[in-house]
Amino acid sequence: MSGVPYAEVIGDPIAHSKSPLIHGFWLEALGLAGDYRRAHVKPEELASYIAERRDDPDWRGCNVTIPHKVAVMDLVSDPGDIRGTIGAMNTIVRQPDGGLIGTNTDAAGFYAPLAELDLQGAAVAVVGAGGAARAVLFALARAGVGHVTILNRSPLKAMGLLATFGLKGEVVGLDAALPPAALLVNSSSLGMTGQPPLDLDLSPLPADAIVYDLVYAPLQTGLLKSAEARGLDTVDGLDMLIGQAALAFELFFGQSPPEGRDEELRALLTA
Numbered sequence: 001m002s003g004v005p006y007a008e009v010i011g012d013p014i015a016h017s018k019s020p021l022i023h024g025f026w027l028e029a030l031g032l033a034g035d036y037r038r039a040h041v042k043p044e045e046l047a048s049y050i051a052e053r054r055d056d057p058d059w060r061g062c063n064v065t066i067p068h069k070v071a072v073m074d075l076v077s078d079p080g081d082i083r084g085t086i087g088a089m090n091t092i093v094r095q096p097d098g099g100l101i102g103t104n105t106d107a108a109g110f111y112a113p114l115a116e117l118d119l120q121g122a123a124v125a126v127v128g129a130g131g132a133a134r135a136v137l138f139a140l141a142r143a144g145v146g147h148v149t150i151l152n153r154s155p156l157k158a159m160g161l162l163a164t165f166g167l168k169g170e171v172v173g174l175d176a177a178l179p180p181a182a183l184l185v186n187s188s189s190l191g192m193t194g195q196p197p198l199d200l201d202l203s204p205l206p207a208d209a210i211v212y213d214l215v216y217a218p219l220q221t222g223l224l225k226s227a228e229a230r231g232l233d234t235v236d237g238l239d240m241l242i243g244q245a246a247l248a249f250e251l252f253f254g255q256s257p258p259e260g261r262d263e264e265l266r267a268l269l270t271a
């Protein structure tokens with residue numbers, strides 16, 4: 001007999017995750033019978049967690065956060081070749097027959113606020129070369145961007161990413177001057193609460209450039225403040241957070257999140 005469908009977010013630690021707030025808001029707004037929970041899963045518990053949940057028909061799947069995004073790829077099927085591209089999974093979906101499919105909704109969540117733009121051939125600059133940068137570069141490669149400048153502390157890691165995604169460009173240090181890019185993305189941890197600030201001189205960017213910061217704690221980062229002071233368009237980290245969750249929500253509960261409720265959700269997330 002099946003009960004109320006539910007999904008979870010798993011990680012270690014997990015208390016900080018905003019996913020239950022987002023999915024809970026949408027479930028309530030749509031009046032859907034469903035639940036979205038936090039599950040604290042330690043690395044040594046990951047395989048048994050997946051094995052147990054696989055047998056539960058009410059479990060629709062889970063979002064996956066640090067430190068499980070890579071390890072989980074060994075435990076589920078990978079029809080979209082996430083392993084060979086982004087290299088990390090953030091969503092697992094249970095099929096009605098108990099099969100588990102892994103995917104990554106970060107790249108599409110990142111790209112959603114840019115979808116109206118024509119980035120074909122555009123010069124872009126990306127700060128960072130970690131897990132989030134992989135999703136960003138995957139999406140930008142799909143969008144057909146032109147010259148890519150990666151600014152990162154560890155240059156070798158960044159060079160590897162250019163090659164992985166077949167992008168043309170260069171790798172420079174964090175103290176290099178910015179190129180005149182149409183889009184600047186911060187996908188590093190710099191500027192996050194408790195981390196060093198990201199100090200960039202934005203003056204080389206053209207007046208119609210967009211500055212996108214993935215960091216969402218704080219929401220109004222120093223980078224976004226500097227961009228706004230220069231009159232540049234900005235995108236903050238909540239857009240991607242909500243975008244990646246929206247895709248996962250559809251996979252878990254079979255419905256799109258309610259339209260026109262984003263401002264309410266943003267207020268809830270920043271309260």
Ligand code: NAP
Pocket residue numbers: 106127128129130131132133152153154157187188189190192195196214215216237238240241242244
């Ligand atoms: P990660 O894999 O640990 O990568 C961190 C990146 O930041 C690396 O490029 C690292 O440089 C750089 N970095 C960290 N500390 C640094 C320091 N002290 N000096 C210079 N560079 C430093 O982390 P991630 O998963 O990619 O996450 C990065 C940020 O994106 C976090 O703030 C996270 O919250 C945010 N994020 C947001 C969303 C969203 O939905 N909005 C989604 C995913 C991530 P090295 O390569 O040299 O180590």
